[in-house]
Amino acid sequence: MKINILKFRKISWRITFTYAVVFSAVVILLNFLVLYGVRFYLRQQAITQVDSIGKNIEGKILGVGDEQKDIYDKELVNDSVINSDINIKIADSSGKILNNSKNFNPQVSIKANPNNVMVVENEEKHLIVKNFVISDNGKIIGYVQVAKNMNREYSFLKLLFIVLLVADAIGMITSVITGFSISQKILKPIKEITNTAKRITATDLNVKINVGEVDDELSNLAKTFNEMIERLKISFEKQNQFVSDASHELRTPLSVINGYINLIDRWGKNDKEVLQESIVAIKNEVKYMTELVERLLFLARGDSGVIKLQKEVVNLNQLVEEIVKEGKLVAPNRNWSYNHKGRIDIFADGRLMKQMLRAIIDNSIKFTQEGGTINISVEKHLDKVKIVVKDNGIGIPREEIGKIFDRFYRVDKVRSKTTGGSGLGLSIVKWIVEAHNGEILVESELGKGTEVSVLLPM
Ligand SMILES: Nc1ncnc2c1ncn2[C@@H]1O[C@H](COP(=O)(O)OP(=O)(O)O)[C@@H](O)[C@H]1O
Ligand SMILES: [Mg+2]
Incomplete structure (x- = not known):
């Protein structure tokens, strides 16, 4: 568990993860919209169909068009049933069924919820049912029930759902793979910088990162890094120069002092003049060295930021x-x-x-x-x-x-x-x-x- 969390701390994994999550969320949302849109459209289609069949029968019974049919007429039902998905029932004013196409049984009372669309949904049935009340001058003549079986449409929706699900899965896998490969590609220069930085030591600053041709943020980083190495190099060289110059400066008075000491050793013990000259010279050199060391110390402390202004x-x-x-x-x-x-x-x-x-x-x-x-x-x-x-x-x-x-x-x-x-x-x-x-x-x-x-x- 701990290893997994650590893994997700890596930028490449974070990029991949974020990319995959966002991509999947968008795809899933889109699929829901498609499924609901199609379902809504199909239901609307069915309602229009049910309505037009019902209205048509009602017109025939009431004789609105040129042909009029009696409510008992079997053809009223037979003519109107276009396919097995439609079931039509006609009843008289008491609700007694006169005619039934018997394509399927909607099991909805013909008098229920008149002139309103009913959606009957359960495990095996998806129906759109509408009961029409046929009345002439305020007197109820009979009832017509038109029902549409939506099973075929629902099968289509199911298939669509499965297809989308498979597409989603493929999309998610692809998004993880592309996300990972993109992040690897993006982060490659960073890895290179890290490796280069590891190779840098105080003695070897002769390393450079490949900047690459594209002028993007990472090449900028690489450039900045190279410039930093260059500055460090200059600063190291300066420091080295300083140390070697300082040693050189100190060596000269030391060899002078050494020379005079040898002189005293050989002749000065008895020669007052030589002794006096040597003492003066050695005093001078010591004074010079003391001053020099003080100045060196000042600059060294200045470089390291130890000197605080009062x-x-x-x-x-x-x-x-x-x-x-x-x-x-x-x-x-x-x-x-x-x-x-x-x-x-x-x-x-x-x-x-x-x-x-x-x-x-x-x-x-x-x-x-x-x-x-x-x-x-x-x-x-x-x-x-x-x-x-x-x-x-x-x-x-x-x-x-x-x-x-x-x-x-x-x-x-x-x-x-x-x-x-x-x-x-x-x-x-x-x-x-x-x-x-x-x-x-x-x-x-x-x-x-x-x-x-x-x-x-x-
Ligand atoms: N007023 C000046 N007139 C002529 N040359 C000067 C003057 N000030 C500085 N310089 C030159 O600049 C050099 C550096 O000065 P400085 O850092 O004080 O070193 P230093 O005095 O120890 O020689 C001196 O060696 C000298 O050649
Ligand atoms: Mg000076």
């Missing part, structure tokens, strides 16, 4: 002022300027805002010569806040601007070695800006300077 009302002017003050301390030989009009508050994560602005300004410091200018401005822009950091540093080649947000991307790797960047700063900036539903735009010209604009909702 939004609050932040006084943006104050925040920028603090960062400019810090910048001035780090790079006193740049010309700093900060423009703003009035106080601007922003609903954002203050800590992340600081981190973002620091990374942008850090770049401006790094890529601007001594004596260069760094200009920061904050202004309202419709319902947004626009923060612009502009420098007159070395700039970025036009074709590279699009890539600077990529992880580990540095325009000039050799130069970056001296500036100490890891190429993750702007990736983090982008993550923070997007987490706040903002936008970031970079305009730059090689040798002239760079302008970074951040647009944030208030």
